[in-house]
Amino acid sequence: MQGVVERESFLSEHSMVEIAREIEIPAADVYGTATFYSFLETKPTGKFIIRVCKTITCAMKGKTQVLFAIQDMLKIKMGDTTPDKRFTLLETNCLGWCHKAPAMLVNDDVYTELTPEKVRDILTKYMDKNGNFHN
Amino acid sequence: MSKKVNLTINGFPVEIETGKTILEAADSQGITIPTLCYHKDLCVAGNCRVCIVEVTGQKRLSAACATPCEEGMEILTNSLKVRNSRKHIIELLLTEHNADCTKCYRNGNCELQTLASEYKIMTQDFIELVPLKKYSIDAYSPSIMKDDSKCIRCQRCVRTCAELQGVNALTVAHKGDEMKITTFLEKHMRDVVCTNCGQCINHCPTGALVEKNYIEEVWEAIANPKKHVVVQTAPAVRVGLGEELGLPPGTRVTGKMVAALKRLGFDSVLDTDFTADLTIMEEGTELLTRLKKALVDKDETVDLPMATSCSPGWIKYIEHMYPEYLGNLSTCKSPQQMFGALAKTYYAKARNIEPDNIVSVSIMPCTAKKFEAWRPEMHDSGYRDVDYVLTTRELAILIKQAGLDFEKIEPVKYDRLMGDSTGAGVIFGATGGVMEAALRTVYEIVTGREVPFDNLDITPVRGMEGVREASIKIENPVEDWAFLDGVELKCAVAHGLVNAKTVMESVKSGKADYHFIEFMACPGGCLGGGGQPIPTNPEIRKKRAEAIYAEDSSLTIRKSHENPEVLKLYKDFLKEPLGEVSHHLLHTKYTKRQRY
Ligand code: SF4
Ligand code: SF4
Ligand code: SF4
Ligand code: FES
Numbered sequence: 001m002q003g004v005v006e007r008e009s010f011l012s013e014h015s016m017v018e019i020a021r022e023i024e025i026p027a028a029d030v031y032g033t034a035t036f037y038s039f040l041e042t043k044p045t046g047k048f049i050i051r052v053c054k055t056i057t058c059a060m061k062g063k064t065q066v067l068f069a070i071q072d073m074l075k076i077k078m079g080d081t082t083p084d085k086r087f088t089l090l091e092t093n094c095l096g097w098c099h100k101a102p103a104m105l106v107n108d109d110v111y112t113e114l115t116p117e118k119v120r121d122i123l124t125k126y127m128d129k130n131g132n133f134h135n
Numbered sequence: 136m137s138k139k140v141n142l143t144i145n146g147f148p149v150e151i152e153t154g155k156t157i158l159e160a161a162d163s164q165g166i167t168i169p170t171l172c173y174h175k176d177l178c179v180a181g182n183c184r185v186c187i188v189e190v191t192g193q194k195r196l197s198a199a200c201a202t203p204c205e206e207g208m209e210i211l212t213n214s215l216k217v218r219n220s221r222k223h224i225i226e227l228l229l230t231e232h233n234a235d236c237t238k239c240y241r242n243g244n245c246e247l248q249t250l251a252s253e254y255k256i257m258t259q260d261f262i263e264l265v266p267l268k269k270y271s272i273d274a275y276s277p278s279i280m281k282d283d284s285k286c287i288r289c290q291r292c293v294r295t296c297a298e299l300q301g302v303n304a305l306t307v308a309h310k311g312d313e314m315k316i317t318t319f320l321e322k323h324m325r326d327v328v329c330t331n332c333g334q335c336i337n338h339c340p341t342g343a344l345v346e347k348n349y350i351e352e353v354w355e356a357i358a359n360p361k362k363h364v365v366v367q368t369a370p371a372v373r374v375g376l377g378e379e380l381g382l383p384p385g386t387r388v389t390g391k392m393v394a395a396l397k398r399l400g401f402d403s404v405l406d407t408d409f410t411a412d413l414t415i416m417e418e419g420t421e422l423l424t425r426l427k428k429a430l431v432d433k434d435e436t437v438d439l440p441m442a443t444s445c446s447p448g449w450i451k452y453i454e455h456m457y458p459e460y461l462g463n464l465s466t467c468k469s470p471q472q473m474f475g476a477l478a479k480t481y482y483a484k485a486r487n488i489e490p491d492n493i494v495s496v497s498i499m500p501c502t503a504k505k506f507e508a509w510r511p512e513m514h515d516s517g518y519r520d521v522d523y524v525l526t527t528r529e530l531a532i533l534i535k536q537a538g539l540d541f542e543k544i545e546p547v548k549y550d551r552l553m554g555d556s557t558g559a560g561v562i563f564g565a566t567g568g569v570m571e572a573a574l575r576t577v578y579e580i581v582t583g584r585e586v587p588f589d590n591l592d593i594t595p596v597r598g599m600e601g602v603r604e605a606s607i608k609i610e611n612p613v614e615d616w617a618f619l620d621g622v623e624l625k626c627a628v629a630h631g632l633v634n635a636k637t638v639m640e641s642v643k644s645g646k647a648d649y650h651f652i653e654f655m656a657c658p659g660g661c662l663g664g665g666g667q668p669i670p671t672n673p674e675i676r677k678k679r680a681e682a683i684y685a686e687d688s689s690l691t692i693r694k695s696h697e698n699p700e701v702l703k704l705y706k707d708f709l710k711e712p713l714g715e716v717s718h719h720l721l722h723t724k725y726t727k728r729q730r731y
Contacts, residue, residue: 013320017731026303027319027731028327035308042320093311 001033001040010041038092046081048126051092051105058102062115066102069116073123087126142208157188157199161212168212169221169250171228171340172289173200175672176658177298183289184224185250188212196220222254230261232341233270233284239342240280244669246340247287264312276324277509278331278347278502286316286343292335299658301633302452304329316343319731328455328730330632332448332656333502333526333665346502346666349523350532356494356523357400364494365482366401367474367553368392370408370564371500371661372527374682378668378675379531380541385678387686390546395534396498397547403486406549407497408556410470410477411563411572413704414445415695417721418467419577420712422651423616431618438462440627440642440649443569445469447507448656448665450725452632457639458727466722470563471497471504472513475520476720477553481708485552490516496523498530500564500664503656515720526666555700558591558686558693565683566630566660567596567603570653574607574626576696581609581616591693597684599659599677601634602627604649625649631658 004015011019011034020027034040038051052058052067071077074087081088097103100112104119111122137152144161151160156179161168172183181201188199191209196217211217229251236242270284293305293316304327308317318327336344356364377386396404422441428434444450444465453460468476474497479490497504501524507513508521525533534541548554559575562568571593578586586593586607595605606625609616627649629638635654641647657664659676662683687693695701709716 016320020731026297026306026328028303028306028317031317031319031321032306032308036310 001030005040010043010045012044016042038090041090044081044085045088046085048086048106049088049090050123051090051095053093053095053097053101053103054091055094055098057094057098061101063102065116066104066114066119069119070123073120087123140204140206140208142204142206142210144210145212151204153204155204157190157197157202157204157208157210158186160204161188161199161210166212168199169253170200171246171250171287172291174291174294174338176338177291177294180290180294183228183287185221185228187217187220187224189214189217222256225250225254226256226259226261228287229256230259230264231268232287233265233282239285240345240348241285241342245342248341273323274347275326276329276331276347276506278333278505279324279329279336280345280347281324282343282345283315284343285341287341288314288316289340290316291338291340292316292344295334295338296329299334299631299633300330300332300452300656301636302328302330302332305335328728330448330451330455330656331503331506331665332632334657335665336502337665337667337669337671346526346529347505348529348532349505349525350529350536353496353523353525353533356496359494361492362494363402363486363488363492364400364496365403365405365478366396366496366498367405367407367410367471367478368396368498369471369500369504369661370411370561370568370683371664371667371679372498372530373686374564374662374679375500375527375667376531377541379528380534382542383678384675385682387682388541389686390548391541391544392530393549394544394547395539395541396530398539398544399533399537401496403482403550405474405478405553406556406560407470407474407499408560408563409553409698409700410473411445411560412555412557412695412698412701413473413721414467414470414563415559415569415572415576416701416705416712417473417717418443418465419573419580419695421465421467422573422577423580424713426619426622426650430622440647440652441465443651443653444723445563445569446503446654446656446661447501448503449632449635449654451503451506451728452635452656453639453654454726454728455730456636457643458730460639460642461725461727463642464725466724468513468721468723469504469507471499471524472507472520472723473721474553475508475513476515477704479516479518479520480720481704482552490518493518494522495520496525497521498525498527500527500661500667501657502526502665504666512723515723527664527668528666531668551700553700553704555698556690557695557698558688558690559695560698561686561690562683564661565597565680566655567598567628567653568660568683569655570596570605570626570628570651572695573651573653574624575694577624578607578609579694579696581612581619583613590688592684596626596628596653597680599673599680601631602629602637604628624651626651626653628653630655630660630663632656 016030020030095103102114103112170186172180181198186199187196189211273281296305373389377388429437478495483490505524559572608623609619629635662679663676
């Protein structure tokens, strides 16, 4: 499943059915397994997947403000993808960066000790050169 | 001799066979330890923890359902520590539970409600989490409703669908506080491989999975003076209904049920057993026709073994899982649908009623029948053949709403025209019954003699073994069937879809050389159906089965081809089995569906 996600960025209905057929297990169980792992997405995602840690340490260190900043900047809610398919905003379980909370991932890159200001700078880096997301 | 262990429960000595759990040991002493995720039909999950007990010397409390007894154990089932922990566990379950019992379908028969009431959970020490959850309700299936806000995630449904049915329509998805029971891609139940068998409903301790009920629709039809409301009752209902109305399992209530239906205001109370007998006439003839084509005409395209088609859960299962074998299914409709097609044609004509004004209701031990009645091909009368399907449980609700005292009600007989039933029709309600009824008739057609079993009881096809085989040798047939002389008719019976799978795999691999196979979606056959009273478990199924066979023995006519009203139906209307009218009204076709 990880292989499919690396290639196609998410597990489509089609690939899950293929996996079920291939290893002869029920499709429902493929889905159940996929949803158990935060990094196996079952919905189409954007080019950059932002995963914000949802664990308590991050929450205590101001995750909510950071999240507001991201949502405000990208104009999407948790779980959504921007209309230009550039960003997807998701939650994830503990990233193991509690000592430098709050933390988030953008694809495979970790960013820690986030503040609303910092997160704006980071996301700006990922925005497209034509300035799709200026406010 | 099995080995025994000695232990104490609440200070009293207990001797029990090795391998038994603490739960079973307590039960043997008349001590009930509360359970939620445990069910006698299923393997142990040990996830709800309400069955915790104290084992002296151990710091942690143990789950009684999952802990085997050991020599010298000292078990406390009701210590202060156990009580307090258990109470906390129930309270925690309730924080996530949408406990509006008064508006819940399972109000009055709910394991969570019973526990909460036993432990008198009246205060709230934990934060209510229900408003924070994004629970959803799926009410799109004609058979089943799923309400996640009532789910305690005990996974009995998931295990039922996997272990008993081998369907795996349900799974556990997500984790932690977001964990939920759902389907592939969280689709609606009607859009996945679900067979509508309702076994998950029957095994669910709460109101999270319930049947789609049509109670109000039926009351409305009864209240409408323009409508003539006919009702049919399936064989297994008469041995289950009593349980919902305070009688012990295995009580036969046929006559009382008929009387109650009349008092509810149905215009005509008729019997699905009548069309069960009709099914035998059609299906038996179909089997003989197939055998003739295969053996005499050496036609290699004939699909054998022939499989029965009266269980709609099984039909949907084979449509999904073995679509390449649809040709092996008998083309006969189920007794319910044969009845429906005749109600708005034969019956309407004989009674001189506009079919448009007939409302046809059926009482079934089954939730898949709701889906079956809804199938687009079930309109051969020119109308929807069966308008509303109620389960045994829903009928009990009607009876209670009408305030009828079931115990006092005097039994009466079914109405005429489609109300005659034989012992053969009755045993359709038990696993092996369709096979037995078919053999009683087919053997006699072919040889002119009764089946060579004491008292017509074909015991090899009876019982609760998941797959049973039987064969019967045909000797000295009458002239028409001379080609069957010496042929050994090989049969198999499977109940519970996981056993159906076993048989289908052996057919697929070419290992099985059966001629005729009976398949029933539910464990025990219809008497263990998804629409039967809750609880249903191995002992209760056994009692209902005994009642079915007792009903069979009590009837004077016990062979389908001797049902007087069936004979009249052929004389006046259908002419002959597999004839033109039969073809139009009583036979059907199937749809290939996706396995994933
Ligand atoms: S499922 Fe049981 S406890 Fe929950 S609301 Fe329904 S009756 Fe009450
Ligand atoms: S739907 Fe019912 S059986 Fe299934 S997990 Fe929920 S409460 Fe248990
Ligand atoms: S109705 Fe039957 S097939 Fe469908 S989910 Fe429930 S147990 Fe599985
Ligand atoms: S009944 Fe024992 S853990 Fe649920």
